[in-house]
Amino acid sequence: MSKELLLKTEGLTKKFVSGNRKNRHEVIAVDHVDLEIGRGETIGLVGESGCGKTTLGRVILRLIEPDSGKIYFRGEDITRVNMRPYRRKMQIIFQNPSGSLDPRMKVSDLIGEGIEAGGSYTRAEKEERLHYLMERVGFIPEMASRYPSELSGGQQQRVGIARALAVNPEFIVCDEPVSSLDVSYQAQIINLLKDLREELGLTYLFISHDFSVVRNISDRVAVMYLGKIVELGTGTEITDHPAHPYSQLLISAIPSMERNERPVSSEQMIFDKPPTGCRFRYRCPRAQEICEQEEPALTQRSGDHYCACHFE
Ligand SMILES: Nc1ncnc2c1ncn2[C@@H]1O[C@H](COP(=O)(O)OP(=O)(O)OP(=O)(O)O)[C@@H](O)[C@H]1O
């Protein structure tokens, strides 16, 4: 991790209540997550569908309010503050680019809207900035007059990226930015995000259910299972020496993920009372009595490598 800490969460927790009045249950989507992200670093967040990745990303940006815990950005506690001054610095790129773009707006207007959100510019400055952003994301000027329906999925995602960049962010949550794209476009968008990171000194929280994508772009990887980070380490360390049985399961599934199959979704974490013990124990080949009784904490294994399991 780089020396300067950009973002930090402490015990970040978000619960959802669903069901009807008779059958109410709580889903702990994000459960006491502690995460530190250095400036310029990319943290990959990986885990099955429903494990809480999107919720964690959105809670960090305060697009969803946390129930408890703290969020620090550039050392400032932003858990309860008015987010207006921070919005520009903290952006999100969505999974489904077409759904996040107004179909009645042209590319120039969609990006222009982002530029206007970033500050007051003269017409000429705005024009110049549009030109710059279009070029940055790989568009020729003629694309400016296109509508979203006239763009490929990869091009729509480039518009989403330009809009996020328009306000000069420091931190971007990339929520499955390539999952809805054809494999042929995925590498292009990943490479674009990597180039932008280098040039603009961006910091990413890169969310994906696909371990091979996350490994490719991330400095460190956080493996999430039912609301908890169960393993954290460098991409190579986790790939070569996964310590948590759940990470081992995800990594053993890489060949099938590379065929772009979505892994099965984890059973929802529905509790009437707080869970006891390790929440992976139901699926764990190593589970023993202690796993039922005690929740394993995320503890250091070596250097940057942390794992939440009672066993070596
Ligand atoms: N607004 C909501 N109301 C109720 N439950 C919700 C809400 N949003 C998310 N959840 C629940 O919280 C849990 C985590 O959802 P989340 O969308 O964060 O998972 P995810 O890891 O992003 O999954 P995916 O890979 O499918 O995008 C799930 O059990 C989900 O059903």
Ligand SMILES: [Mg+2]
């Ligand atoms: Mg999600």
